[in-house]
Amino acid sequence: MNERERILAGELQKWVSVRKIFPCGTLESKRGAKGIVFYFRAYVGGKTNRFAVGSFDEQLPRNAIAPSRKGYSIEGAARAAAAMADKHQEYLEKGGYAAYLKEVSIEKEAIRIAEQLETERFKINGGTLNGLMDAYIDYLTANGRASAQSVCMAIRKHIIDAHPELIAKFAKDISSDDIANIIRPIHLDGKGRTANKIRSYLHAAFQIALEAKYNPSLPQQLIAFELTINPVSIVGQNSDANRADKNPLDxxxxxxxxxxxxxxxxxxxxxxxxxxxxxxxxxxxxxxxxxxxxxxxxxxxxxxxxxxxxxxxxxxxxxxxxxxxxxxxxxxxxxxxxxxxxxxxxxxxxxxxxxxxxxxxxxxxxxxxxxxxxxxxxxxxxxxxxxxxxxxxxxxxxxxxxxxxxxxxxxxxxxxxxxxxxxxxxxx
Known part of the structure; x- marks a missing residue:
């Protein structure tokens, strides 16, 4: 019998040897209650190890390489088993293909944990003032604003580093008093123009998040801040600091x-x-x-x-x-x-x-x-x-x-x- 005939003639729960795989191992099949499944068989330390390759799709041409939604052809399963054999050889000293799967599992778990931490970070920071300022800088950068870098540096210095307790507060809970408390120390330090700039950045950040729900051109994720007002609006500017220099060199x-x-x-x-x-x-x-x-x-x-x-x-x-x-x-x-x-x-x-x-x-x-x-x-x-x-x-x-x-x-x-x-x- 040829390979296909042997596979189809296989009895329930009985192993059928299909072909040898280079560089090592064998492609096998086994009929189960839900159909025929291909396996890659290899040895480690004298012990037999089998790893599922995928189901057998009888409708695929014998030499089809890519699997269908139902499974593999014989040639496709052999190619997949050959890739498994390569990994088995590569990891032979560590335990063969099983060791490779364990390593992949650890990597996937590490990625999953990292993604979970990122999700948690977003949950923690996403709705905060810190998250809002990050989103504002991302918005400037994405829109090619040349000022993005200088705005980022100013925000970090005068808001994020200077007010760790406020940046952890949800943006929707930030009050006008909070905004004034951010700007006032800058003004009292004699930096009226800088105070006005920080006010401007805060106002712009809150405004785009406020308008995002009704402005399709703004990033959709800004809606998550759930803003209903712009607390910066009623905080005044230092009008003197915005005036043109009246002290030119003569x-x-x-x-x-x-x-x-x-x-x-x-x-x-x-x-x-x-x-x-x-x-x-x-x-x-x-x-x-x-x-x-x-x-x-x-x-x-x-x-x-x-x-x-x-x-x-x-x-x-x-x-x-x-x-x-x-x-x-x-x-x-x-x-x-x-x-x-x-x-x-x-x-x-x-x-x-x-x-x-x-x-x-x-x-x-x-x-x-x-x-x-x-x-x-x-x-x-x-x-x-x-x-x-x-x-x-x-x-x-x-x-x-x-x-x-x-x-x-x-x-x-x-x-x-x-x-x-x-x-x-x-x-x-």
């Missing part, structure tokens, strides 16, 4: 700052600070993210991170001869970032501010690097540069339908003229 201080930069001993620090000023004092966070690939022959491209757009908005600044000199000095430390202290990471905004503060010392009263930004705008106004061009140069005050879609190249000549006037004033 013309004399701008010249003095430039002269002080000439005495910075470290050439790369000097070049970085000069580049910032010569470009019209762009926002520091934008400058430190300047990538080598965005430095072209006649212009460079900065990424404006402000606003509600999901992606940063590029804006273009011309490269003058003096700006090119600074860029040439800054070549070399990183393949990616123009401003870098190592080969991987861009310079931190606070680092550039500290360099400027150290360069100035006590020479300019109450000096901060951000005062150069308002100082540049004031100086350019005195040099008869229009408010429109100043706005495009510093990437602020852009509004209206035409301005939202303006071609940045259209203003390169005007920006170049403004920066050259700035250079002539500083170096005169």
């Amino acid at each position: 013309g004399g201080e701008m010249k003095q700052y430039w002269q002080l930069l000439n005495h910075v001993a470290h050439p790369r620090k000097q070049a970085a600070l000069k580049l910032h000023l010569l470009l019209g004092a762009p926002r520091i966070i934008q400058l430190v993210r300047l990538n080598h690939k965005d430095v072209r022959e006649e212009y460079l491209i900065l990424q404006d991170l402000k606003g509600k757009s999901r992606a940063p908005r590029p804006y273009y600044l011309p490269i003058t001869d003096l700006i090119r000199e600074q860029l040439d000095i800054l070549q070399g430390d990183s393949d990616q970032w123009v401003l870098s202290t190592d080969e991987v990471n861009h310079l931190e905004p606070t680092t550039l501010s500290h360099w400027a503060k150290f360069a100035v010392g006590d020479e300019i009263e109450n000096f901060t690097l951000k005062r150069t930004r308002s100082g540049v705008e004031t100086l350019l106004a005195s040099l008869k540069i229009s408010g429109e061009i100043r706005g495009y140069l510093q990437s602020h005050g852009i509004g209206g339908v035409q301005d939202k879609h303006y071609n940045a190249y259209d203003f390169l000549d005007e920006k170049r003229d403004a920066l050259l006037k700035l250079e002539r004033f500083l170096t005169a």
Whole structure:
């Protein structure tokens, strides 16, 4: 009889040898009350071990490899048994295929426990303020918001690390008093602008979770927070901290700052600070993210991170001869970032501010690097540069339908003229 005939002729609960399996063992079959089942038989230490392969599907072609919903063909069962034989040989010193199954079982159990712990963690944190802030950061990241990393760092510092008792509280139970207790210490520490930012992040996190049930564009899992109000809404902002800087460097201080930069001993620090000023004092966070690939022959491209757009908005600044000199000095430390202290990471905004503060010392009263930004705008106004061009140069005050879609190249000549006037004033 051939293999099929032997299998079908097998008596109830009797073993039938089907074929030898390489590299070891035998494919067998046994008829039971529910049909015929294939087994892989092998030996360990002189003892017989059998392992179920699967049911026999009589309707499959003899050489079909893939099993059906009912079971295997003869050839398919032999292939499956051969895979089992390979594992049996591999684990022979540990106990053969049985040892392999035990190891797999342990791994599956470990995965099950890990998944259970993750489920429990979600149950514990998923509805908490901690969980809400994590979900908010995930939302920013998933939507490609360039600010996601800085928001994450601020939330961790001023909310998660600073208020462990509050972050364990369910988000739906967070009160306006709780929000005020998070923000007040930041304000009392003299960091009004930071306090406003933290309030803004909290308000946004609660708001998207509040709207998720009725806004299909928001992540569905946010509905699980079961929010009915936004407790941040009635907590006031520090309006003074949001006002524009009213203390710009005057013309004399701008010249003095430039002269002080000439005495910075470290050439790369000097070049970085000069580049910032010569470009019209762009926002520091934008400058430190300047990538080598965005430095072209006649212009460079900065990424404006402000606003509600999901992606940063590029804006273009011309490269003058003096700006090119600074860029040439800054070549070399990183393949990616123009401003870098190592080969991987861009310079931190606070680092550039500290360099400027150290360069100035006590020479300019109450000096901060951000005062150069308002100082540049004031100086350019005195040099008869229009408010429109100043706005495009510093990437602020852009509004209206035409301005939202303006071609940045259209203003390169005007920006170049403004920066050259700035250079002539500083170096005169």
